[in-house]
Structures are given as structure tokens and as C-alpha cells.
Amino acid sequence: MAAKKIRNMEEFANLIGISRPTISKYFNDPSSVRKTTRESIEKALERYEYRPNIYAVNQNRRLTKNIGIVVPYLADPFFAEIARRIELRCIAEGLRPTLFSAHGDQELENDILNNLRLLKPAGVLLAPLGRRSERESIERFCADVPTILFDSNIEGVGAAFVGSDNFQSVPMMVDYLCRTGEAPFFFEMAPVNPNANKRRNAYIQAMQQLGHEPMVIRAEGEGWDFENIAYEGAKKLIRADNLPSRTVLCSNDRLAIGFLAAAGECGVRVGHGSDCSLQVAGHDDHPHSRFTYPSLTTIAQDYESISSRSVEKLFELIEHDGHLDERSEVLFDGRLVMRSSA
Amino acid sequence: MAAKKIRNMEEFANLIGISRPTISKYFNDPSSVRKTTRESIEKALERYEYRPNIYAVNQNRRLTKNIGIVVPYLADPFFAEIARRIELRCIAEGLRPTLFSAHGDQELENDILNNLRLLKPAGVLLAPLGRRSERESIERFCADVPTILFDSNIEGVGAAFVGSDNFQSVPMMVDYLCRTGEAPFFFEMAPVNPNANKRRNAYIQAMQQLGHEPMVIRAEGEGWDFENIAYEGAKKLIRADNLPSRTVLCSNDRLAIGFLAAAGECGVRVGHGSDCSLQVAGHDDHPHSRFTYPSLTTIAQDYESISSRSVEKLFELIEHDGHLDERSEVLFDGRLVMRSSA
DNA sequence: CCAAGAATTTCACGCGCGTAAATTTTTAAT
DNA sequence: ATTAAAAATTTACGCGCGTGAAATTCTTGG
Numbered sequence: 001m002a003a004k005k006i007r008n009m010e011e012f013a014n015l016i017g018i019s020r021p022t023i024s025k026y027f028n029d030p031s032s033v034r035k036t037t038r039e040s041i042e043k044a045l046e047r048y049e050y051r052p053n054i055y056a057v058n059q060n061r062r063l064t065k066n067i068g069i070v071v072p073y074l075a076d077p078f079f080a081e082i083a084r085r086i087e088l089r090c091i092a093e094g095l096r097p098t099l100f101s102a103h104g105d106q107e108l109e110n111d112i113l114n115n116l117r118l119l120k121p122a123g124v125l126l127a128p129l130g131r132r133s134e135r136e137s138i139e140r141f142c143a144d145v146p147t148i149l150f151d152s153n154i155e156g157v158g159a160a161f162v163g164s165d166n167f168q169s170v171p172m173m174v175d176y177l178c179r180t181g182e183a184p185f186f187f188e189m190a191p192v193n194p195n196a197n198k199r200r201n202a203y204i205q206a207m208q209q210l211g212h213e214p215m216v217i218r219a220e221g222e223g224w225d226f227e228n229i230a231y232e233g234a235k236k237l238i239r240a241d242n243l244p245s246r247t248v249l250c251s252n253d254r255l256a257i258g259f260l261a262a263a264g265e266c267g268v269r270v271g272h273g274s275d276c277s278l279q280v281a282g283h284d285d286h287p288h289s290r291f292t293y294p295s296l297t298t299i300a301q302d303y304e305s306i307s308s309r310s311v312e313k314l315f316e317l318i319e320h321d322g323h324l325d326e327r328s329e330v331l332f333d334g335r336l337v338m339r340s341s342a
Numbered sequence: 343m344a345a346k347k348i349r350n351m352e353e354f355a356n357l358i359g360i361s362r363p364t365i366s367k368y369f370n371d372p373s374s375v376r377k378t379t380r381e382s383i384e385k386a387l388e389r390y391e392y393r394p395n396i397y398a399v400n401q402n403r404r405l406t407k408n409i410g411i412v413v414p415y416l417a418d419p420f421f422a423e424i425a426r427r428i429e430l431r432c433i434a435e436g437l438r439p440t441l442f443s444a445h446g447d448q449e450l451e452n453d454i455l456n457n458l459r460l461l462k463p464a465g466v467l468l469a470p471l472g473r474r475s476e477r478e479s480i481e482r483f484c485a486d487v488p489t490i491l492f493d494s495n496i497e498g499v500g501a502a503f504v505g506s507d508n509f510q511s512v513p514m515m516v517d518y519l520c521r522t523g524e525a526p527f528f529f530e531m532a533p534v535n536p537n538a539n540k541r542r543n544a545y546i547q548a549m550q551q552l553g554h555e556p557m558v559i560r561a562e563g564e565g566w567d568f569e570n571i572a573y574e575g576a577k578k579l580i581r582a583d584n585l586p587s588r589t590v591l592c593s594n595d596r597l598a599i600g601f602l603a604a605a606g607e608c609g610v611r612v613g614h615g616s617d618c619s620l621q622v623a624g625h626d627d628h629p630h631s632r633f634t635y636p637s638l639t640t641i642a643q644d645y646e647s648i649s650s651r652s653v654e655k656l657f658e659l660i661e662h663d664g665h666l667d668e669r670s671e672v673l674f675d676g677r678l679v680m681r682s683s684a
Numbered sequence: 685c686c687a688a689g690a691a692t693t694t695c696a697c698g699c700g701c702g703t704a705a706a707t708t709t710t711t712a713a714t
Numbered sequence: 715a716t717t718a719a720a721a722a723t724t725t726a727c728g729c730g731c732g733t734g735a736a737a738t739t740c741t742t743g744g
Contacts, residue, residue, distance in 0.1 A: 008700050019724050024702060034710085034722060054460045056700035059397035060729055074441075075426055075629065080417040084445055091450075096457070099416075099441050103426055108433075115438070118396045227633045257633050264635030265682075287417065291569045291599050293606030293635045340607075350730050361694050366732060376692060376740090398730035402699055686744090693738065702729085710721065 006050040016044045027052050058120065067097045067314070068116045068124035068145075070109070072152070072193070073224045074101035076254070077287045078301075079127065082151070085307035086125055093315070095122065104192075104224040106132045113141045123314045123322075126158065127151040130193020146322040150310045152193040153329065159317045161329045162310040166195060169299040169334030170202035170249075171209075173281055176336055177247050178210055180272070181279045184247040185215035187255060189229050190222050199251050199283065215244040219255075230258025238266045247279040247342065253289045253298055256282030260292050260341065270294055271340050279342035283334070294340035302332040348392040358386045369394050400462065409439045409656070410458045410466035410487075412451070414494070414535070415566045416443035418596070419629045420643075421469065424493070427649035428467055435657070437464065446534075446566040448474045455483045465656045465664075468500065469493040472535020488664040492652045494535040495671065501659045503671045504652040508537060511641040511676030512544035512591075513551075515623055518678055519589050520552055522614070523621045527557035527586045529601060530593040531571050532564050541593050541625065557586040561597075572600025580608045589621040589684065595631045595640055598624030602634050602683065612636055613682050621684035625676070636682035644674040 006012045013020040018037060026033050026041050033041070058064045067090045071079040083099055090097035100116070102109035109129050116124060123146040128138055130152040141147065142158045149158040177184040186203045188196060200216060207214040219233025230250065237243055250256035259280055260270060269276040271294045282289060285300035309330055317324055348354045355362040360379060368375050368383050375383070386392075400406045409432045413421040425441055432439035442458070444451035451471050458466060465488040470480055472494045483489065484500045491500040519526040528545045530538060546556040561575025572592065579585055592598035601622055602612060611618040613636045624631060627642035651672055659666055 022723055051460060053401065053700055055397045055401035059395065059401060060702040074416070075419060075422040077417060077419060080419075080422055084417055084443065087443070088445065091453075099443075101426065101429070101441075103430065111433075118393060120397075227630070231633060257630070261633040261635055261637065265637070288569070288599070288630055291573060291603040293603060295603065295607070364693055395730055402732040691740070695736070706725070708723065
């Protein structure tokens with residue numbers, strides 16, 4: 001029903017016969033104007049289809065309604081899924097989330113943070129690249145912009161951290177694997193972030209507590225092409241008949257998926273059956289892990305809790321003007337998902 | 343080495359002893375100011391670390407340097423990968439890409455387009471949800487904003503379309519499958535976009551040309567949880583021993599992955615071996631398809647060409663002031679990727 | 685060394701809106 | 715009805731920068 005183009009708030013205000021600042025108040029909080037005023041504005045809004053200019057609004061507001069979401073690698077279904085949930089939560093709160101992926105690149109992450117600064121976001125949810133992140137760069141960013149870290153922790157940086165408790169999940173999995181088969185060896189690659197290190201250490205600790213000798217094998221390769229690195233590494237291992245155990249715990253599901261592919265190709269049956277000679281477990285419960293063959297036994301990270309709590313923490317942070325009394329770390333337990341592979 | 347905080351361009355200008363508009367010109371195009379001026383600006387830039395306020399800039403510019411990228415479902419690795427490439431191309435050109443996912447939701451797609459309008463983007467790359475998209479809504483958007491469609495075509499909408507040629511790829515796959523096994527049946531679900539329809543039709547056409555009776559089976563279920571829909575559907579089929587052929591061509595890789603999972607669980611061996619009773623092929627060469635077991639024979643969509651050409655088309659569109667003489671459709675050939683599953 | 689033209693720079697204005705303070709209207713209580 | 719308090723509205727100013735026209739500086743050739 002657009003009658004004619006409205007150029008700005010002033011025109012719109014004149015059309016209704018209300019002053020512009022009142023209209024401005026309405027858009028910031030409809031309940032802050034009298035009911036009669038609100039109604040006449042809304043009636044006009046249907047007829048004339050006007051919306052405030054985002055740039056003008058954001059230039060003048062102290063804080064925008066922008067929320068930055070930064071993940072290290074969006075092509076990883078884990079982050080895609082977490083990001084999806086966070087986005088939806090933010091939208092539901094009337095905020096404007098913008099999603100950024102560092103694509104595994106340190107420089108890009110820095111660029112993103114610098115650009116984010118210019119966006120004056122109300123807050124940022126950041127899953128840092130991790131090991132490779134320039135701590136200093138992120139630290140500076142967090143000093144300027146209210147930021148919650150998630151997934152990958154950087155000690156002391158950001159107003160809070162939300163992630164999962166590797167020291168709960170990994171021992172649980174180790175325990176399970178020991179009960180149902182041989183004591184597992186740990187299959188990893190050069191750690192891309194702190195989680196990878198924590199998981200290895202948790203594994204070692206758990207093995208020792210159970211009286212087993214820890215065995216860690218690292219596949220060669222760097223970057224975010226996890227499946228392929230694991231695939232190549234596992235193929236070598238299997239072909240050389242160099243497996244220290246018939247059970248393997250992979251640092252994450254993507255490695256496990258590569259491992260499974262290698263096993264399959266080498267004709268090694270994976271699972272519990274009598275004809276199976278290998279058991280493979282992962283960590284994270286990637287969206288695809290249900291559909292591998294055999295389906296992957298793994299630790300489910302609590303997607304819902306992690307994304308919800310991250311967002312809630314951020315809102316809390318924003319409401320407290322960007323400063324919380326104390327940096328908190330919220331760790332969620334993983335859940336053992338028993339499928340066919342181990 | 344930031345000496346003190348610069349509040350705005352004026353302060354920065356005074357610091358150097360150059361007028362503000364000159365600084366403005368510099369930021370819009372460094373080569374538009376005298377070399378001596380440029381040098382002194384750049385020298386100051388190192389010392390004082392100033393950057394123009396994005397909102398103020400965008401408010402006054404006719405056109406921003408923003409590029410919108412809209413995909414239907416970002417948790418789908420196909421779109422994640424395409425989006426990644428497009429983003430990198432845009433950044434390389436000095437533009438500011440922003441990524442949006444409709445998360446499979448029609449309403450969200452409309453919201454995104456409406457918000458995108460407010461961002462006054464220089465251009466938009468849009469992979470519409472497809473079947474469910476409100477054509478009218480997208481049409482209106484394209485009338486206001488220079489837009490290139492990709493992946494999923496809507497006839498006559500947008501300045502151009504870039505995608506792959508299902509009528510080349512599907513017949514090629516059908517031909518291959520017929521040569522190496524039985525004539526395939528087509529496994530699909532309720533189409534979420536035009537590609538799904540085109541693939542089915544291309545399949546039917548190809549089968550007829552080869553003198554076979556087309557066989558289409560549709561799994562029940564809606565939404566973007568493709569793997570699960572295929573998994574459930576295939577399980578029923580296999581358990582009921584209701585497969586019309588020993589060879590199946592799935593509408594896309596995600597369905598194929600679900601199909602493989604079902605086959606595995608039902609103890610049906612997939613592949614070429616003498617102990618195999620089923621052959622499964624997909625379409626798209628999803629990033630994960632290399633790592634299924636057995637590895638998935640599929641059609642590789644030309645990620646690189648599609649993303650590059652989309653971006654190039656958009657730049658062309660932008661340079662021509664948002665209007666091209668004629669709507670063009672660029673279709674890239676798929677490439678047969680022979681792996682183990684068929 | 686000078687003048688005319690070209691290249692830069694400056695001036696002046698406007699973009700569309702937020703917001704504190706001032707003013708008006710409404711509400712509630714007497 | 716009267717009035718003080720509360721709520722809503724208006725006034726007036728500023729945000730940081732783009733841009734066309736005017737003024738300045740630079741270049742070039744004679």
C-alpha cells in the first residue's frame with residue numbers, strides 16, 4: 001500500500017502530524033510513547049512503509065544493536081550449527097547478528113576483529129582460532145568491545161568463556177572404551193586450538209588413572225582439512241600395521257570420519273561385531289556423525305546449552321555496560337553417544 | 343603506535359595540517375590526491391591509527407561497499423563452501439561481504455532481504471530457498487538492489503543466474519550408472535528448490551533416451567534435514583526389499599549419505615565388489631563425500647567456477663550501474679567423480 | 685619570469701537521526 | 715475544579731562524513 005516514497009523520518013513525522021523525535025522514540029521503544037500516539041504511528045506505518053536509515057541510527061546511537069559472531073571455520077558443520085543457533089537467539093531478541101568466519105586464517109581473523117570494531121557492536125561472540133590466534137590482538141579487541149569467548153578458551157581474555165568440559169567428557173569416553181574393548185590410543189593432529197591440547201592431556205590423565213599406558217599418535221598435516229589429514233594418517237598407520245591398540249579415540253569427529261574412511265578403504269571392519277578388528281570413537285557429535293558407516297560413537301557437545309548460555313552471558317554483559325564483576329568460565333558436560341563404531 | 347585517540351576525520355586532518363575533505367578524498371581513492379599529500383597522510387596514519395566511521399561514510403555515499411551473500415542453509419557444507427569462496431573473492435576486491443543464511447526458513451529469507459535493503463548494498467549474491475521462496479518478494483528485492491542469483495534459478499528474476507547444468511550432469515551420471523550396473527532408480531525427497539525438480543526431470547529424460555523405464559522414489563519428509571530423511575526413507579525401502587533397482591541415483595549427496603548410512607545399518611554392502619548388492623551415486627560432491635564408506639561416486643559441481651563467475655557477474659552488474667542489457671544464465675558442467683560407491 | 689590551464693584543496697552545506705533539556709499535555713490526587 | 719507530579723512531546727543541537735562549487739596551488743610552455 002505504499003502511497004509515496006518517504007525519504008526520512010521528518011517527512012514521515014509531518015505526514016502524521018507528530019514531531020520527529022517522538023517517532024524516533026517510537027522506533028527505539030514503541031512502549032515509550034502514548035498509546036494513542038503509538039496507534040497513529042502504526043497505522044501510518046502500514047500505509048507508507050517507512051523504516052529508519054540504519055546508518056544514521058547507528059551513527060548516533062551510543063551502542064548499535066549489532067552482534068558480531070566470529071567462528072574460526074564456518075565450513076565445519078560444528079560451527080555452522082552453533083552459529084545457526086546463536087543467530088536465531090539474537091534475532092529473537094531483536095538484535096542484528098552478523099556472522100564472520102576466519103576461514104582458518106589468522107590474518108583474516110584479525111581483519112574481522114578490526115572491522116568489527118568499526119561496527120560498534122553491542123557485543124561479540126567469539127570462537128577464536130585458538131592456538132594460532134594472536135593473543136594480543138584478541139586481548140585488545142576484548143578491551144574495546146564486550147566479548148564472550150566460546151568453544152575455544154583463551155585464559156583471562158574476554159568477559160566470560162562458554163564451552164564444554166573436556167576433562168569430563170574425555171575420561172568418560174576413555175572409561176567407556178576400556179570397558180568395552182582395549183584401552184584406546186589417542187589419534188590427533190597438530191592442535192589448532194586449546195581444546196585439542198586439553199583433550200590429549202585429559203586422555204593421558206584418564207589412562208594413567210586407569211592404570212594404562214597412554215599412547216598418542218599424531219597425524220601429519222596442518223590446517224582445517226581435518227578429515228583428509230586423518231584419512232592419510234590413518235591409512236599409513238593401518239597399512240603399516242602400526243596401531244598400538246585395536247581401539248582409537250580421535251581428538252574430534254572430523255578426524256574420526258577420516259579415520260573411518262581410511263579403515264573402510266583398507267578393508268578393516270570397524271565396530272563391535274566378531275568380524276570387526278577396530279573400534280573408533282570421536283568427540284563432538286558432528287551433525288554428520290550419525291550417518292557415517294559404521295555410525296560414530298562419540299561425545300555429544302551440548303549445542304543447545306553452549307549457544308544459549310553464550311548468548312545469555314553476552315546479554316548479561318551488555319546489560320552491565322560491558323563489564324562483569326568477574327570473568328566466568330562455564331563448562332558443559334559432554335554426553336556419551338553410543339553408536340556402532342565403538 | 344597510537345599516540346592519542348582520534349575522534350573524527352576533522353581532528354585527524356588538523357593533526358596533519360590538511361583539510362578534512364582532502365582526507366575524505368584520500369580514503370575514497372588514495373590516488374586522487376597529490377603524491378606529497380598522500381604520503382603525509384599515510385605517514386600520519388601509521389602514527390595515529392585512525393579509520394573513518396563506517397556509518398557516517400555509508401550514510402552519505404550513494405552506494406556502500408557492502409556485498410550481501412544470502413544462502414538458504416549455511417549448515418549445508420555445499421553452501422558453506424561456496425559462501426567461503428565468494429567471501430574471499432569479495433574481500434580481495436576491497437568490498438565488505440556479509441553472509442546471511444535463511445536457515446531453511448521462508449520468513450527468515452524475507453526478513454534478510456528486507457534488512458539487506460536497508461544496508462544499501464552495492465550488490466547481492468542470492469541463492470534463494472527455491473520452491474518455497476516467495477517469488478514476488480524476491481522479485482521486488484531484485485528491482486531495488488543489483489542482484490545475481492546462483493545455485494537455484496528463478497526464471498526472469500535477478501540480473502543473471504549462475505549455476506550448474508543439471509541436464510548435462512544427470513544424464514552423464516545416468517549413462518555411467520547404466521554402463522557399470524543396472525539402470526538406476528532416482529531417489530529424492532519433496533523438492534526444496536528448482537534444482538531438485540530439474541534433476542528428476544533430467545533423470546527421466548535420460549532414462550527414456552536410453553530406452554529404460556524411469557523409476558522415481560520419493561522419501562517422506564520436509565525441511566533441510568536431508569540425511570535423516572534419506573536415512574529413514576532408505577531404511578524402509580531396504581527392509582521392505584522394495585528397491586526397484588540395484589542402482590540408485592540420489593538427488594544430491596546429502597541424500598546419498600543418508601542412503602549409505604541406511605544401507606550400512608541394514609547390512610547391505612554398497613559398491614562394485616562381488617559381495618556388493620547395491621550401488622549408490624550422488625550429486626554435488628559435498629566436502630564430505632570423499633570420506634563416506636564406501637566413498638561416494640558423484641557429480642562434482644564446479645565450486646570454483648560457480649563462485650568466481652557469480653562474483654564476476656556481480657562486479658559487471660555493479661559497474662554497469664545495476665543494469666545489464668540482458669539477463670544471462672551461466673551453467674557450468676558437472677564432472678563425474680568415480681569413487682567406490684557406484 | 686609570467687600567464688593560462690590543470691590539478692588540488694577548501695568552503696559550505698546537507699545527510700538522517702539520537703538525545704538532553706525545555707515545554708507542553710496528561711494523569712492523579714485533593 | 716485545582717494543582718502538583720508524571721508522562722509525553724518539542725526544541726535545539728550535534729554526530730562524522732560526502733560532495734559540488736569556489737578558491738587555491740601547481741604545472742607547463744612561451
